[in-house]
Amino acid sequence: MQTALGRQVSSGGRFTWTGLAAMIVSAPLVGLTFARVGEVVQSYLAPSSLVPVLMGVFIGLTIVAITRFGRFGHRSTIFSATVAAAVVAAVGYETALGGTGAVGATGSASACLDATLAKPVAPLAKPVAPPAKPVAPNESTYQFPLGRPLQIDAFFALLAAAAAVMVTIPAVRVPYCDRCGSWFRTIRNGKIDLPTSRRLAELLDVDRPDRVRSPRYRLSACQGDCGPTRCELSWERSGGGVDLARVWLDDKQRSEVVAILDELNLNECEAASGRNNAKPQAADPLIPNP
């Protein structure tokens, strides 16, 4: 369930040539850096497809950090840069392993992929004649049927790109304010009680079932505080599942929501201090009786 009272804030930022240039420079650098990191990590790990996935995760995190630091919010460019960095990393990683002779010879990631990608090869009926030309030192390139190294590169690139995009998606789903050039950030969030969630739902015209559990709220705004505020209300339905409602608040609605939340905090503070005062004071054992 999703409710929106206004769509004044675009979910992503505008395209800028500066942002594109930054991404064109950053993506290959990030990719090559993590190709090298992956190569080092691979030397400590058993052969697995985990390394491309980990590379993808960290590439995604790095690209997100760059967009946050550079205040860049154009989603398509961010996704393109993420995929490009992951592909560069996967190809660079595979090339580095191949170049060091790690592929095939030491049971590296490519050798591991033999088990998953290659079909069993039938034994040859006739003995194979020795090759007329000497075999190149990088024998791994030649031990696969035609197209195998390309498949491995594509498989690694796919793994890394998928992991990187999975990390990037939640980060770029956050709204972006083009006016001050900043991503929205949480300014206030927490649990609320059932009466407060009912009041907020009524105020914001959100459909709320009668029986819910664990209601929560989150307010987010851009750093310049120049646009509307986003309010998220969520709760668990009694029959299972979670509802999330997103509502854009103007200044008046924001003040009303904040007033309700402040009132809740005040009530909770009073209740807590009341409980403390009600506790019987224990006699201090260190004070001697007269």
Ligand SMILES: [Zn+2]
């Ligand atoms: Zn702003």
